[in-house]
Amino acid sequence: MDRSFYHFALRYRGGGRDDVKALFAEKMFRDASFPKDEEDFDSLSRYIEDQADDDLRSTTFDELYAIYVDLCSM
Known part of the structure; x- marks a missing residue:
């Protein structure tokens, strides 16, 4: 990958209140x-599951991670 998941996911900051990403x-x-x-x-998923926070949902992580792999693994 050309960048970490964290740096990839930052692009989603600033969306609306209904935007789970x-x-x-x-x-x-x-x-x-x-x-x-x-x-x-696996490392990221374990961390997120341990946090068990409403805004740090594992389903949203799974979706973001799939986009991350698609866009950053080229």
Whole structure:
């Protein structure tokens, strides 16, 4: 990958209140312990599941990660 998942997902910040991707990105940005250099799905997924936060949903992560792989693995 050419960048970490964190840096990829930041592009979704600033969306509306009903935009789950924007809410995820904002929560991720404000989480000082989020693994900012990580690219691995399993490591990121474990971190997100351990947080169990309404704005850091695993379903949204799965969707964002699929887009991340599609766009950044070229």
